[in-house]
Amino acid sequence: MFFFETARTKYHVETENTETRPDESELVGLAQRGDEDAFVELAKRYRPKVWSTASRFARSRAELEDLTQDLFLKIWKGIPGYRADSPFENWLMTVTVRGCYDFLRKHRRRRETETLVDPQESREARDETTERDQNRRDAWEAVQVLLSHLNAKDRTIITLLDLEERGVRETARLTGWSESNVKVRAHRARKKMKTIFEELGMES
């Protein structure tokens, strides 16, 4: 009885999965022909990944919500141009990263004059987190200070390499810049951040 039940349950789950989750390539094809429902389903599937990458570029949750929506709108507009010679996720993340870079460039002047982190949000987060989480949050805020001294291109590269843990080749593919350009810029940016890190006495 136990085995029977287990097998039945497993079968049921598998059937449900194939029924409720259409194939990705099918969804992409439908979305390319303008099917909004198919695109929304794709957006729901990839939202955590886009959100995670975009969160490294935004300074508040509200800004992140707007940025994520703008990115999905770019993906929606660009999806007819997607060619299936590379995985859909690669193409989607390329649009995401380039969208984040555009976002940094557009908001550069505003970012220089405004505070780095929404103080209210930061305070709320502080109340809810443990000491370990708080250390991570403090580290993140310190990293934001360092990154704010870089230009949009260098900041995008350092974010992808050092925060997203992507390799040089992948970073080059996502940004559309050459591998040597990524390496040279990363080297210079790290050197610059190191100087600022020491000048601000962050090591203490």
Add this chain to the structure above:
Amino acid sequence: MKEENSMEHLFEKAKEILPFGEAGEFGFETRLRAAMADASLGFSETIARFSWRFSFAVLPVAIGIAVFLAFQQHGVLPEGLGGLMVQWSQYFPVEI
């Protein structure tokens, strides 16, 4: 201790956190669908959305057309409201 306080260590700790938490589900689909609908507006719908902005431009254009027609029809601009009424009375639906 040196390692503990290095910049690399700072990045190591920073990448362990999603600074604004997980993506919430609430309202995402609604807002995305609204944005997609806005993005796929046709020409006439786009013009219609901004029609109130054009209303300020309509009055000077109407005056310009009226002046142009007056010159075309009569070769002279009307004097005051009375002159305007006389000049355009032929177009009125009722006799004045």
